[in-house]
Amino acid sequence: MHITCPNCSTKFSLPDEMFKEGAQARCTVCDEVFSLIQTPEHNVEVEPQEDPFVESLEAKETIAPEGDTDTLIGGEGTFGLGEPKKKEKSGKGCLIFFLILTLLGGACAGVWYLAPDLVKRFLPMEEKAESLPTSVANDVSRISLKNISQYYITNEKIGQVFVIEGDAENRFGVPKELIKVEATLYDANNVAIASKQQLGGSGVSLFQLQVLAKEELADALNNKVEILTNNTNVMPTKSVHFMVVFYDPPKNVAEFGVKVVEAKNPPIQ
Known part of the structure; x- marks a missing residue:
């Protein structure tokens, strides 16, 4: 069965058994909480406008994920419609990259301090000339x-x-x-x-x-x-x-x- 968010007009497709008396849902697009059994004015279909600059306001249908419907239950006895996009991976990736750079910098500093002769072997010829014996x-x-x-x-x-x-x-x-x-x-x-x-x-x-x-x-x-x-x-x-x-x-x-x-x-x- 289809349900429409009364706030942003996003459409969702949910199993029929979810439509019970008193059941609520939370829109994953605008976070609006609303009753699954909507009043007639909430079910009114909005005709798409011709103006190309408002195309982004057209209703979009989101299909709820398949599987155990209990996984869709959100806070306060509401249902979550779909899954919001997760951005934690990018943050973790930056943190891992920063840690790798830190470790590499520490390793280079340690080699320079503990084995300067080894580092000098990889210096350009111009820098080696400065360290030549008299x-x-x-x-x-x-x-x-x-x-x-x-x-x-x-x-x-x-x-x-x-x-x-x-x-x-x-x-x-x-x-x-x-x-x-x-x-x-x-x-x-x-x-x-x-x-x-x-x-x-x-x-x-x-x-x-x-x-x-x-x-x-x-x-x-x-x-x-x-x-x-x-x-x-x-x-x-x-x-x-x-x-x-x-x-x-x-x-x-x-x-x-x-x-x-x-x-x-x-x-x-």
């Missing part, structure tokens, strides 16, 4: 020295000076910078008697070696502008020139040696 970051094994020359020259203010100059070539597959060399003077017994380190990238002319004072030569050889211009971002196969000057060198110099002591990696952009 011995690796300052590798000079593939900086090659070439065009080495040495000579004495007389300076009018200092006297005799000993000059060693040449080129340091980058044979790495990556850029290098601030390449530094160390020159050592030895006596006839191969004993070191003087040693000096110098950054490449700056130099002076023969005329300057002859006329500049000691302080002026030192400033020229350590000119920061020239060093930053010529001794930074030295690309593979490119060279940087160096010049080491010994003022008043020992009289018993028999040999000399030059080696690269530093070659840094450019900072990561």
